[in-house]
Amino acid sequence: MARTLINLPRNPKRGEVIEIRTLIQHGMETGYRPGPNGVTQQRDIIRSFTCLFNNEEVFRAELHQAIAANPFLEFSMLVTESGILAFTWSGDNGFEQTETRALTVA
Amino acid sequence: MSSRFSSPCVISRRSLTGGLLAVALVWPVRAAEREGLQQVILGFTGGARPRPGRVTLDIPSLVENGNTVPVTIAVESPMSEADHVRGIALFNEKNPQPHVVTARFGPRSGRARLATRIRLATSQTLVAVAEMSDGTYWSDSAEVIVTLAACVEF
Numbered sequence: 001m002a003r004t005l006i007n008l009p010r011n012p013k014r015g016e017v018i019e020i021r022t023l024i025q026h027g028m029e030t031g032y033r034p035g036p037n038g039v040t041q042q043r044d045i046i047r048s049f050t051c052l053f054n055n056e057e058v059f060r061a062e063l064h065q066a067i068a069a070n071p072f073l074e075f076s077m078l079v080t081e082s083g084i085l086a087f088t089w090s091g092d093n094g095f096e097q098t099e100t101r102a103l104t105v106a
Numbered sequence: 107m108s109s110r111f112s113s114p115c116v117i118s119r120r121s122l123t124g125g126l127l128a129v130a131l132v133w134p135v136r137a138a139e140r141e142g143l144q145q146v147i148l149g150f151t152g153g154a155r156p157r158p159g160r161v162t163l164d165i166p167s168l169v170e171n172g173n174t175v176p177v178t179i180a181v182e183s184p185m186s187e188a189d190h191v192r193g194i195a196l197f198n199e200k201n202p203q204p205h206v207v208t209a210r211f212g213p214r215s216g217r218a219r220l221a222t223r224i225r226l227a228t229s230q231t232l233v234a235v236a237e238m239s240d241g242t243y244w245s246d247s248a249e250v251i252v253t254l255a256a257c258v259e260f
Binding site for chain 1: 206
């Protein structure tokens with residue numbers, strides 16, 4: 001399991017637009033770099049990220065090689081009710097990881 | 107990187123013709139790269155030419171380390187059910203691949219804003235394109251000078 005950082009405001013108000021910051025530990029190997037043996041390393045990147053709130057899509061992103069290692073994404077969400085946020089990263093070599101956070105409206 | 111013409115003191119006729127040939131060979135490739143960026147943008151917009159405006163591409167104009175460059179893209183929009191930003195895409199001119207990130211939004215997003223960290227192989231132009239719910243496309247571009255390039259060895 002890769003380490004992740006997810007930053008949410010603790011008790012947002014209803015109708016507030018909050019900023020969500022996510023980061024996952026991943027090398028994002030581009031497939032253009034030679035390895036220690038001089039042979040070009042295979043591409044190994046995270047290709048997509050989704051954020052669902054109560055199973056409804058809030059934000060989705062397709063990532064490419066030009067995204068820096070340990071992909072960081074910051075986006076917004078309109079708070080309507082309390083619920084569960086699910087963050088999913090998926091990519092090359094069958095990489096898939098999902099993290100969930102509870103969001104409680106003040 | 108710039109050692110192609112490292113000893114210009116003695117220029118033989120052969121090296122001169124070789125150099126001219128190299129320039130002639132490199133030139134159309136560069137033109138093709140620019141064409142490629144336009145093609146990729148038109149691929150995202152489905153053939154529509156994006157209009158400049160409404161999009162703000164925020165990136166440092168002088169970057170010391172091309173391995174992690176903070177970038178923020180924001181689009182002016184009420185983000186209502188009737189009028190919102192459907193997507194934002196960021197493209198580059200001179201990395202090995204033209205795509206950087208393509209993000210999808212909806213009225214639930216509240217605000218059409220995306221921040222991330224990207225890699226830049228060299229000094230170049232970046233273009234951000236936004237797709238609105240009414241089917242229009244808007245764009246903004248930024249020139250970036252990179253001191254230390256990402257993935258120096260291609």
